[in-house]
Amino acid sequence: MDLQVQIQAGKHLTFFLGKEDYGIPILKVKEIIGLMEITYVPRTPEFIKGVINLRGKIVPIMDLRLKFGMKEKDYNERTCIIVVEVFINGVERQLGIVVDSVSEVLNINEKDIEPAPKFGANVSDNFLTGMGKVKDRVVMLLDIEQVVNSDEMVSLFDSQQQEVTVEE
Amino acid sequence: MFNFSKMKLSLKIALGIGLVVMLFVVLAVYTVINLSKINNDITDLSVKYAPIVEGVAAVEKAYLEANLYSKAYVIRADENSYKNAEKYKNKTNEDIHKLEKLVNKFQNMNAISNKLEDFENLLHEGEALLKNMKEKNIELDKLMAEGNEYGKALSYDLTIYSTMQAQKLKKGLRSGDSMDIISRRVTKMLFANDSLDLIKTYRINVLNAILKNDNKQLKDNTASLDKIYSDVDMILAMTTKDVDITRLNKIKDNLKKYQQTILNIAQARLKLDEIEQNRENVANRALIFTEALSTSGINSIKDNSTKVAKVQTQVKDFVFAGLFICIFLATLGCLVVVNSIAKPINKIVKKLDDSSNAVTDASGKISLSSQQLASGSAEQASSIEETSSTLEESSSMVRQNTENTNQAAGLAKQTKFAADKGYAEMNEMMGSMQEIKKSSDEIGKIIKVIDEMAFQTNILSLNAAVEAARAGEAGKGFAVVAEEVRSLAQRSAQAAKDTAEIIENNIHLSEQGVSVAQRVNSSLIEINDQAQKVSDLLDEVSTASQEQAQGISQINNAISQMEQIVQNNATTAEQGANAADSMSAQAVNMKTIINELIIMINGANQNTVVDRCSAATAQQSKQVQNIKPVQAPKKDQSAHKPVSKIKKDLCSNNTKVVSPEDVIPLEDDTEGF
Numbered sequence A: 001m002d003l004q005v006q007i008q009a010g011k012h013l014t015f016f017l018g019k020e021d022y023g024i025p026i027l028k029v030k031e032i033i034g035l036m037e038i039t040y041v042p043r044t045p046e047f048i049k050g051v052i053n054l055r056g057k058i059v060p061i062m063d064l065r066l067k068f069g070m071k072e073k074d075y076n077e078r079t080c081i082i083v084v085e086v087f088i089n090g091v092e093r094q095l096g097i098v099v100d101s102v103s104e105v106l107n108i109n110e111k112d113i114e115p116a117p118k119f120g121a122n123v124s125d126n127f128l129t130g131m132g133k134v135k136d137r138v139v140m141l142l143d144i145e146q147v148v149n150s151d152e153m154v155s156l157f158d159s160q161q162q163e164v165t166v167e168e
Numbered sequence B: 001m002f003n004f005s006k007m008k009l010s011l012k013i014a015l016g017i018g019l020v021v022m023l024f025v026v027l028a029v030y031t032v033i034n035l036s037k038i039n040n041d042i043t044d045l046s047v048k049y050a051p052i053v054e055g056v057a058a059v060e061k062a063y064l065e066a067n068l069y070s071k072a073y074v075i076r077a078d079e080n081s082y083k084n085a086e087k088y089k090n091k092t093n094e095d096i097h098k099l100e101k102l103v104n105k106f107q108n109m110n111a112i113s114n115k116l117e118d119f120e121n122l123l124h125e126g127e128a129l130l131k132n133m134k135e136k137n138i139e140l141d142k143l144m145a146e147g148n149e150y151g152k153a154l155s156y157d158l159t160i161y162s163t164m165q166a167q168k169l170k171k172g173l174r175s176g177d178s179m180d181i182i183s184r185r186v187t188k189m190l191f192a193n194d195s196l197d198l199i200k201t202y203r204i205n206v207l208n209a210i211l212k213n214d215n216k217q218l219k220d221n222t223a224s225l226d227k228i229y230s231d232v233d234m235i236l237a238m239t240t241k242d243v244d245i246t247r248l249n250k251i252k253d254n255l256k257k258y259q260q261t262i263l264n265i266a267q268a269r270l271k272l273d274e275i276e277q278n279r280e281n282v283a284n285r286a287l288i289f290t291e292a293l294s295t296s297g298i299n300s301i302k303d304n305s306t307k308v309a310k311v312q313t314q315v316k317d318f319v320f321a322g323l324f325i326c327i328f329l330a331t332l333g334c335l336v337v338v339n340s341i342a343k344p345i346n347k348i349v350k351k352l353d354d355s356s357n358a359v360t361d362a363s364g365k366i367s368l369s370s371q372q373l374a375s376g377s378a379e380q381a382s383s384i385e386e387t388s389s390t391l392e393e394s395s396s397m398v399r400q401n402t403e404n405t406n407q408a409a410g411l412a413k414q415t416k417f418a419a420d421k422g423y424a425e426m427n428e429m430m431g432s433m434q435e436i437k438k439s440s441d442e443i444g445k446i447i448k449v450i451d452e453m454a455f456q457t458n459i460l461s462l463n464a465a466v467e468a469a470r471a472g473e474a475g476k477g478f479a480v481v482a483e484e485v486r487s488l489a490q491r492s493a494q495a496a497k498d499t500a501e502i503i504e505n506n507i508h509l510s511e512q513g514v515s516v517a518q519r520v521n522s523s524l525i526e527i528n529d530q531a532q533k534v535s536d537l538l539d540e541v542s543t544a545s546q547e548q549a550q551g552i553s554q555i556n557n558a559i560s561q562m563e564q565i566v567q568n569n570a571t572t573a574e575q576g577a578n579a580a581d582s583m584s585a586q587a588v589n590m591k592t593i594i595n596e597l598i599i600m601i602n603g604a605n606q607n608t609v610v611d612r613c614s615a616a617t618a619q620q621s622k623q624v625q626n627i628k629p630v631q632a633p634k635k636d637q638s639a640h641k642p643v644s645k646i647k648k649d650l651c652s653n654n655t656k657v658v659s660p661e662d663v664i665p666l667e668d669d670t671e672g673f
Helices: A002-008 A144-148 A151-167 B009-076 B079-105 B110-175 B179-212 B215-221 B224-238 B242-602 B606-631 B641-651 B666-670
Strands: A010-017 A020-025 A029-034 A048-054 A057-063 A080-088 A091-099 A101-108 A128-134 A137-142
Touching: A010 A080, A010 A091, A010 A137, A010 B242, A020 A101, A029 B242, A048 A091, A080 A101, A080 A144, A101 A128, A101 A137, A101 B242, B009 B079, B009 B110, B009 B242, B079 B110, B110 B179, B110 B242, B179 B215, B179 B224, B179 B242, B215 B242, B224 B242
Parallel strands: A020 A137, A057 A091
Antiparallel strands: A010 A020, A010 A101, A029 A080, A048 A057, A080 A091, A128 A137
16 A cells, blocks of 8 residues: 555646546656557457557557546547556556547645545546545546556457567 | 379379279169160060960860860760860860960970970860760760660560450450460460560669669670560460561560660770770870960969069179279279379479478578678689789799709719719728638638647657656756746647637638628618619609799699689679579569469368468578578668568468568678679
8 A cells, every 4th residue: 555655656647538637657658649540450349449550669559538438539639649658467568548638747745645535436446546636636546557457458468469479 | 014103193083083984884784784684584574474374374274164065075975065175175276376376486485385286186186085975975876766766666566465465365365265375375475574574674774774874784784685585485485376476576686686786885885985084084184284384384484583583683783782882993093093193292292392492592592602602702812812922932942942953963973973982992891801811811720830839849848758757867857848848838839829819809800890891882882872863863853843833834824814713703603693582582482382282282271371381481581590690791680571571471372472572581682792
């Protein structure tokens, strides 16, 4: 618990999904890119929009709205892809997350973080590490590892892993 | 098709009287015809039926007479009765012939004539039978005489024979003849006496039978003569002398003849009876005929008299009914005619009365009107003068109008020119507006690019922050820079956003300006059109004013003519007033005549005349009152005087003819005209 809280404190990249602010630890973020052409991959879960070619590297793209069971929204010029680095089955992977818009980089102190309540809006409890209080707003701090480490994602990345290894 | 009320009066009266006269004529003709019929019938009764009945009675009487004598003859069978019977038969015959002649004179007497013929036949039959009877009677008489002869002869012979035998017996007794001879003689005598007795008895019986008219007895008695035969035969048997035998045979012969004669008589009598029966029969039938004859004669008289009586009653009824109807119709006709004449005349007279009143009234009014007309004419003349001066004024005003209109037309043209100019300038302005809008769009595009750039810079700054964070301690300075870059990016984005808003606003405003310009444009076009219209109208007004001016001069001419006419009118009104006065006089005259007519129709009935009088007077006074206001200023006292005078005059109009001058109050006043 302590460890978790420690981890959570520090700089976070905040973004919007609907009207809500979400935050992910900045160290998990590889980079932020504008919307690119997404290649659809068949036989994937609904929230996997496909893959992009990010400077010669294939990166799968996940729509966080769909993942969180929110209503799908058309992409616009504000829509961004946040490329995060996460461990899946112990292997570090890059994954693009489609969000409505990126907001800013915030430094959230430990005292401003409260544990997530045991009831949760759209996101299941274990996706959240806490609630950051910034001025009069609330930023939901996401455990992105937990988000991506669901069964579907694991199987997806397993097959990808094999392919990648074959290529290498 | 036929309207009684529309017919001429004389025709109506003629028709009514004609109808009644016609009805009387019809009645008279009918009565005369029927009376002549009755006369005929009565003449028939006296000329035709009475003689026939008389003849029938004569026939009947004669026949009864004849029948009586016939019956007498049957009973007595004497010549006298027969002759009388014959005589009356002939008389009957003669009467029948006379009657036949009479009957043949008239028609419809076939019944009597046929009966007469039958009766005549029966009479002839009876005559023949009577004749036959007479013959038979003569025959019977002959036979009776013969029988009597024979009877007498027989008695005589037998008596002689008996006497002779008695003498012979005496002689024989004296001479003493033998007993045998004496007894023979006695026997012969006895037989002879016996026969004599028988004959005597028989003869008595025959006479008896004839008297009794018993033919059977007569016939039966002949058998008793057979005894005489046997007696004579006995005597004959005992007789020896030829003389006696001859005598006895002669007796026998006579007896036979006598017997035969008696039988013949009986036969004849039977025959006679038969004839008598026939005659009786015929006579009875004849009697029935005579009765029938007389009955039919009486019946025809009866029928005829009944007929006459019936016709008489009919005629009487008809004449009564006809008279009643005639009187009724005549009364009705008179009523209708009187009604149809008197009513319309009354109505007409009433109407005449009313209209004469109305005429009097109207003439007064006309007079008044004429006066008013005259004064009106004068007023008119002055009005016309005023009108003339007014017209001159308006004429100058019209001229001014024309000038003003021309000026206004010039102004309208200027307005139109200005509007045209405004329109062109407005079009130019609209072009400029469009250009502003276009450049605003371009600015918008640029702003968008700037915004894009700000976004990209933001992402870049975020990426830089991420890199700086990864770099740890070494990246701390870089993080600050990234933060600064980010804030710049955000500011430039904000500026772009603001600029975009302003530009947006600009575009909106310029759009509004364009629409306003377009509205101004259409308004200018409208102004242009209206100005054109105003110009046109003003042109029209100008020409109209000119025409008006012309019209006014024409009106001027007309008014001068009118002045002339008004003067004429005044003269005419004066003449009219004079005419109305004379008319009024005539009306009063007419009124008098109508009153005379009323008296003629209603008789000198004072009530009605007075009523009418008062009515007329009331009307007159009303009329006078009507006129009064006009004449009041001229002659006040004359207004009342005539009213009372009129009343007096009208009420005493039976005796005096009213002079119009007395009645008309206007006469004096009209002199003023």
